[in-house]
Amino acid sequence: xxxxxxxxxxxxxxxxxxxxxxxxxxxxxxxxxxxxxxxxxxxxxxxxxxxxxxxxxxxxxxxxxxxxxxxxxxxxxxxxxxxxxxxxxxxxxxxxxxxxxxxxxxxxxxxxxxxxxxxxxx
Numbered sequence: 001x002x003x004x005x006x007x008x009x010x011x012x013x014x015x016x017x018x019x020x021x022x023x024x025x026x027x028x029x030x031x032x033x034x035x036x037x038x039x040x041x042x043x044x045x046x047x048x049x050x051x052x053x054x055x056x057x058x059x060x061x062x063x064x065x066x067x068x069x070x071x072x073x074x075x076x077x078x079x080x081x082x083x084x085x086x087x088x089x090x091x092x093x094x095x096x097x098x099x100x101x102x103x104x105x106x107x108x109x110x111x112x113x114x115x116x117x118x119x120x121x122x
Contacts, residue, residue, distance in 0.1 A: 015059025015105035016043055018113045022103060026117070028053060035087055042083050044103075052095040053119075054084045059105040068104035069118065077122035 020030055023046050031052075032045040044055035056076065058068035065071075080100050088094070100122040106114040 011059055011061065011107070012057075014107070015113075016057050018059075018105050018115060019055065019057040019103040020044055022115045022117060023053075023055065031091075032087070035083075037083065037086055037090075039086065040079055040083050042080065042087060045087060047095075048099070050095060051097040051099050052084070052088070052093065053099050053101050054080050054087070055101045055103055056080060057103045057105065059107065061107050063106075068106060069102060069116065072102050072121070081122060 016033065020033065023044065024030060028046040028048045030044060030046045033043070035042045035045060042054050043057040044053075046053045046055060056072055058071045060068045060071075077100060084098055084100070088098070099120050102118045102121050104116040104118070106116075108114065
């Protein structure tokens with residue numbers, strides 16, 4: 001029997017895979033996944049036309065603790081802006097615009113996922 005942490009990690013990976021597929025299907029180009037530095041992690045970095053998009057992915061199995069979108073705090077948005085700057089510095093890119101998106105993945109009992117994509121949340 002997998003541990004709770006292993007189950008959470010598997011759910012997170014599944015959600016990120018679903019979110020990445022959604023972003024690609026909507027015309028974005030994924031540049032990086034799970035980029036890490038000492039200050040944190042960006043789930044997905046993508047390009048939407050000329051705009052660089054930093055995506056936070058939140059996945060839940062149910063609504064007992066609120067929606068996946070409710071888990072993204074103002075503090076997390078500030079951190080994502082800082083991480084985007086670090087990613088850009090490391091990549092040596094200067095896009096005309098940077099946007100923060102949140103992709104919510106709600107996994108239903110039947111295994112189907114409901115995806116909600118909020119653009120430009122911060």
